[in-house]
Structures are given as structure tokens and as C-alpha cells.
Amino acid sequence: MVLIDPWGSVLVKDYEDVIKTFGLETFNPKLFPEPNRLMRRGVVFAGRDLRILAGAIKKKEKFYALTGIMPSAERIHFGNKMVVEMMSYFQERGAKTYVLVADLEAAATRGISLEKARKTALDFHIPAWIALGLDPKKTTFYLQSENKEVVHMAYNFSKRITLNEFKSIYGSADPGRIMGALTQAGDILYPQLKERMPGVIPVGVDQDPHIRLTRDIVERTKSSYNFIPPSAVFNKFTPSLDGELKMSKSKPGSCIELPENPKEVCRKLKGALTGGRDTIDEQKKLGGEPEKCMIFELYKQHLIDDDKQLQKIYDDCKAGKLMCGEDKQHACELMTKFMEKFEKDMEKARKKVKELKFVEFK
Numbered sequence: 054m055v056l057i058d059p060w061g062s063v064l065v066k067d068y069e070d071v072i073k074t075f076g077l078e079t080f081n082p083k084l085f086p087e088p089n090r091l092m093r094r095g096v097v098f099a100g101r102d103l104r105i106l107a108g109a110i111k112k113k114e115k116f117y118a119l120t121g122i123m124p125s126a127e128r129i130h131f132g133n134k135m136v137v138e139m140m141s142y143f144q145e146r147g148a149k150t151y152v153l154v155a156d157l158e159a160a161a162t163r164g165i166s167l168e169k170a171r172k173t174a175l176d177f178h179i180p181a182w183i184a185l186g187l188d189p190k191k192t193t194f195y196l197q198s199e200n201k202e203v204v205h206m207a208y209n210f211s212k213r214i215t216l217n218e219f220k221s222i223y224g225s226a227d228p229g230r231i232m233g234a235l236t237q238a239g240d241i242l243y244p245q246l247k248e249r250m251p252g253v254i255p256v257g258v259d260q261d262p263h264i265r266l267t268r269d270i271v272e273r274t275k276s277s278y279n280f281i282p283p284s285a286v287f288n289k290f291t292p293s294l295d296g297e298l299k300m301s302k303s304k305p306g307s308c309i310e311l312p313e314n315p316k317e318v319c320r321k322l323k324g325a326l327t328g329g330r331d332t333i334d335e336q337k338k339l340g341g342e343p344e345k346c347m348i349f350e351l352y353k354q355h356l357i358d359d360d361k362q363l364q365k366i367y368d369d370c371k372a373g374k375l376m377c378g379e380d381k382q383h384a385c386e387l388m389t390k391f392m393e394k395f396e397k398d399m400e401k402a403r404k405k406v407k408e409l410k411f412v413e414f415k
């Protein structure tokens with residue numbers, strides 16, 4: 054049996070470079086109990102302080118998982134979905150789970166009012182997170198704008214970092230971004246104000262600058278706060294259907310968002326880049342190249358949980374038994390099911406919003 058190479062994507066080189074350039078650890082799924090689909094298949098491909106995290110899980114010691122919601126449009130993307138899946142993985146393994154609404158950041162960087170941000174988060178984002186697997190009963194929520202302790206930390210951190218350091222981490226430094234980043238560092242460390250413990254922040258790899266900034270701040274505030282540097286796990290991007298590194302809203306024809314009308318999605322899937330040959334005859338003779346195929350990447354990252362089923366598609370494609378037309382039809386069916394389930398689960402989740410545990414600040 055040919056094994057699916059988790060690194061077997063056209064984008065391999067980029068991710069290996071990222072690991073080297075930023076000094077990340079390569080993610081080893083064997084360190085973790087019952088790794089999920091993303092972990093097994095190398096979609097979660099790197100991290101920071103992974104041993105500390107894995108140790109806490111194995112020894113059943115206290116640790117936390119935290120992420121933030123950016124409440125802008127009423128749409129999310131597959132990158133958000135991966136973060137939620139990782140949050141649920143840690144939640145199911147005992148993490149104290151925190152989800153915050155980045156309303157201050159949305160106001161500072163996108164001009165969205167606090168009221169609008171709060172409403173969008175409650176009506177859309179939090180239900181979406183729940184629909185994708187987050188257990189609301191085991192999650193603590195808060196709004197940045199209400200969390201005085203986070204804001205207070207952000208102010209203290211501002212004394213510990215210079216403009217040049219900021220520029221070297223982020224490449225640029227405008228005041229809104231600086232405020233956003235320092236507040237985010239406050240978020241990431243907030244659970245440790247009450248209790249010093251390891252924590253994990255699951256993110257897309259583009260968010261590493263925030264993790265680095267926070268870890269630098271931890272180092273510099275040792276004598277006052279004495280936090281444990283946060284661990285992180287990084288997922289790859291879901292590539293655009295035309296084969297570009299990342300799905301982007303600026304190319305609507307190649308980007309699938311959540312929720313999206315299944316008919317529309319299937320139309321987009323039809324136009325996706327595959328690893329197919331020029332003619333059917335050639336494909337039957339030579340077999341396809343699933344490692345170059347965006348449909349296969351969608352299966353691997355999102356649509357097919359069962360490793361054996363995924364392997365069979367890979368093998369059939371390689372052997373010239375599976376043609377791209379048929380395969381795209383299959384992807385369309387899976388995506389339709391996924392979108393329909395997502396909408397239904399969102400409806401159910403909306404009913405739970407009233408029962409959420411929001412931290413109250415006096």
C-alpha cells in the first residue's frame with residue numbers, strides 16, 4: 054500500500070522554509086494521544102513548546118487552550134474551522150478552554166463598533182464555533198472590551214517592547230496594530246493570571262508573530278508576572294482552488310467560505326485545479342497526481358475523516374482508475390452534506406447562546 058505522504062503537497066517547500074526561518078518545531082503526532090485528522094496528516098505541521106503541552110496532556114496536569122474570534126463579516130473560512138477543531142481536540146483532553154471576542158481589535162483595526170462586534174459574535178461566530186465542535190458548556194467566553202485585566206496587561210506590556218522590535222517581528226507597525234497585538238498578548242496570558250499553567254494557542258501559521266511577541270513579553274515580565282511561555286500548534290493553509298497557497302476572499306471563484314450555498318460551491322469545485330492529465334486516455338495510462346490536486350487537499354484537510362477511504366482515493370487516482378470529473382462530483386456531494394449539516398448545527402447552536410458562560414467583570 055502506498056502511504057499518503059503528509060508532506061506530499063506542491064507547497065511542501067514553503068512550509069519547510071517556514072519551520073527553518075522561524076525556528077519552529079516540526080509537529081510529531083506520536084507525541085499526542087489519539088491525534089485527530091489534522092494532526093495525523095501533517096496539516097498541523099509545526100508548533101512551539103510541544104513537549105510541555107504533550108506532557109501536560111499525558112500526565113493529566115492543568116493546561117489551557119485559548120483562541121480569539123475576530124467578529125468582522127458573517128462568514129468564516131476553513132482556517133477558522135481548523136482552529137476550532139484543534140480547540141475541541143484539546144478541550145476533549147482536559148484543557149480549560151477560553152474563547153474571547155476580539156471586539157477591541159476589530160474596532161482598532163477594522164473600524165467596527167463594539168456593539169456591532171458583540172452582536173456579530175453572538176449571532177454568528179460563536180454559534181459557528183459551536184457548530185464546528187466547541188463544547189459551550191466547557192468554554193469560558195469574554196469580550197476584550199470588558200476584560201480590564203487584559204487591558205491592564207496590554208498597558209504594562211507596552212513598556213516592555215520597542216518600536217524597532219515590533220517592526221522586526223511584524224514588518225510594520227501602525228498604532229492600531231500595536232494596540233491589537235499587545236491586547237492579544239494579554240488575551241493569550243490571561244488564564245495564567247489566576248493560575249500559572251501551560252497553555253496552547255492553535256493558529257494558522259501566519260499568526261506566529263503574535264506567539265513570538267507574547268513569548269518575548271513573558272521573558273521580559275518574569276520578575277512581575279512569571280508566566281509560562283505559551284505553546285502553539287500551527288496549521289497549514291487550505292489552498293485556494295486554483296492552487297495558490299491560501300484561500301483568499303479577494304478571489305471569490307477559488308475560495309469557499311462557511312456558510313456557502315452548495316450549488317455555488319459545486320460550481321467552484323468544477324473549476325478546481327487537479328492533478329489530472331491532458332486526456333482521459335493519458336490519465337488511464339499514467340494515473341493522476343493527487344499530490345497536486347486541490348480536491349484531494351480538501352478531502353485530506355476537511356472532507357474525509359477515514360484514513361482508509363482517503364487512501365483508496367489516492368490509490369485509485371494514481372492507478373488511473375479514478376477520473377477527475379467523477380472525483381469532483383464526489384467532492385461536491387461531500388461538500389453539500391457538510392454545508393447542510395453546518396447550517397443545521399448553527400441553528401441548534403444559536404439556541405444555546407443564552408446559556409454561555411461569559412466572564413463578568415465588576
Ligand code: TRP
Binds near residue numbers: 153158
Ligand atoms: N487577532 C486574532 C484574529 O485576527 C484574534 C485574537 C485576539 C486572538 N486575541 C487572540 C487569536 C488570542 C488567538 C489568541 O483573528
